[in-house]
Amino acid sequence: MQNEDTMNLRLWQYIDGTCSAAEKAAVEQLIATDNLWKENYTALIQVQQLLQQSSLDAPSLRFTKNVMESIAKESIAPATKIYINNNIIKGLAAVFIGIVSVFVIYAFLQVKFDFAPADDKTLIPEHNFDYSVLFNNDWVNVVLALNMILGLFLLDQYLTGKKRKMRQQRG
Amino acid sequence: MSTELSDSVIITLVLNGNQQAYAMLVNRYQQFVFTLVLRIVPSREEAEEIAQDVFVKAYKSLAGFNGTSKFSTWLYTIANNTALSFLRKKKIPLQSLDNEQTMFEADSKDSGMQANLIEQKSKSHMLTSAIALLSADDAHIITLFYKAEQTLEEIGQILGIENSAVKVRLFRARNRLKEKLETNFKQELIDIR
Numbered sequence: 001m002q003n004e005d006t007m008n009l010r011l012w013q014y015i016d017g018t019c020s021a022a023e024k025a026a027v028e029q030l031i032a033t034d035n036l037w038k039e040n041y042t043a044l045i046q047v048q049q050l051l052q053q054s055s056l057d058a059p060s061l062r063f064t065k066n067v068m069e070s071i072a073k074e075s076i077a078p079a080t081k082i083y084i085n086n087n088i089i090k091g092l093a094a095v096f097i098g099i100v101s102v103f104v105i106y107a108f109l110q111v112k113f114d115f116a117p118a119d120d121k122t123l124i125p126e127h128n129f130d131y132s133v134l135f136n137n138d139w140v141n142v143v144l145a146l147n148m149i150l151g152l153f154l155l156d157q158y159l160t161g162k163k164r165k166m167r168q169q170r171g
Numbered sequence: 172m173s174t175e176l177s178d179s180v181i182i183t184l185v186l187n188g189n190q191q192a193y194a195m196l197v198n199r200y201q202q203f204v205f206t207l208v209l210r211i212v213p214s215r216e217e218a219e220e221i222a223q224d225v226f227v228k229a230y231k232s233l234a235g236f237n238g239t240s241k242f243s244t245w246l247y248t249i250a251n252n253t254a255l256s257f258l259r260k261k262k263i264p265l266q267s268l269d270n271e272q273t274m275f276e277a278d279s280k281d282s283g284m285q286a287n288l289i290e291q292k293s294k295s296h297m298l299t300s301a302i303a304l305l306s307a308d309d310a311h312i313i314t315l316f317y318k319a320e321q322t323l324e325e326i327g328q329i330l331g332i333e334n335s336a337v338k339v340r341l342f343r344a345r346n347r348l349k350e351k352l353e354t355n356f357k358q359e360l361i362d363i364r
Contacts (some may be wrong), residue, residue: 046360047349051317054298056202057209059219064197067226071193074227079234082288140225168332 011044178242185322197226203319210310212256225250244325251329301351309344
């Protein structure tokens with residue numbers, strides 16, 4: 001069964017012309033010398049020809065008229081690029097980045113870096129890094145919590161998308 | 172004369188206010204869109220309504236068509252999404268060959284068709300009948316590749332899947348079609364050889 005699948009796969013690639021020159025020559029050789037390959041090739045090429053010769057289904061004769069009557073009541077929606085101004089998006093991004101930068105700079109300015117004198121035996125200097133300066137404010141905690149929720153939301157979106165993609169590929 | 176205009180020229184005409192020019196696009200693609208939808212929604216009446224809806228949606232969003240893909244690829248993406256959305260609304264499951272029930276239904280259709288086989292001599296009818304025995308997924312991808320003349324990349328874009336997944340699906344679909352033809356139209360295949 002697996003052999004037949006492999007044979008069919010190689011034959012379809014040969015018929016579609018998507019295989020390399022070496023593979024093409026190999027398949028041609030197999031078709032010329034092996035009866036099973038020749039038989040399968042004949043069957044597949046017949047399917048291919050039928051598919052190429054087949055006709056399309058036609059809707060009713062009123063189809064175009066119906067569509068034109070429907071669109072007569074409609075108007076073309078403007079393209080998003082017309083009503084979304086890139087400058088506004090850039091401005092919003094600049095404000096956001098500015099606020100974050102100000103917050104970070106302010107936070108670091110509040111930190112008192114009080115390094116203890118270096119000891120001969122101590123490789124890493126001790127310091128009194130006062131974390132409470134950064135995390136003693138309710139607003140800071142709220143911002144951190146919001147960021148965590150946002151992060152989890154984005155992770156969920158990412159994983160859902162990946163799951164959907166995998167399901168489609170398996171499809 | 173007017174049918175010689177390219178899609179992009181017609182689109183420009185429509186966007187410039189010539190609404191009637193849109194009829195050329197409808198005439199050009201109606202059979203492709205209708206066939207594609209019919210592969211997903213088996214009822215002709217419903218398929219025709221959906222196909223009309225596809226053209227109305229395409230018209231309304233024509234300004235958003237940016238020309239990065241072919242107009243046909245863009246249109247078939249709308250057709251695919253509209254047909255699938257219709258199935259979801261009506262809660263009709265999209266047939267898949269992974270589903271045992273679908274396999275059973277396909278087999279039942281196989282046996283039911285035996286009586287009519289003698290009458291189905293024309294190649295086109297034979298192929299249409301064989302495609303009707305496939306799952307909607309298989310029939311859809313075969314139609315996109317052979318009838319709608321879309322490349323593997325474009326099919327991937329329409330279905331929202333990777334190029335490699337399109338190759339695998341197409342390979343499986345064609346093999347299943349071959350099996351259906353051999354099971355139901357063995358004599359006819361010998362006759363036309």
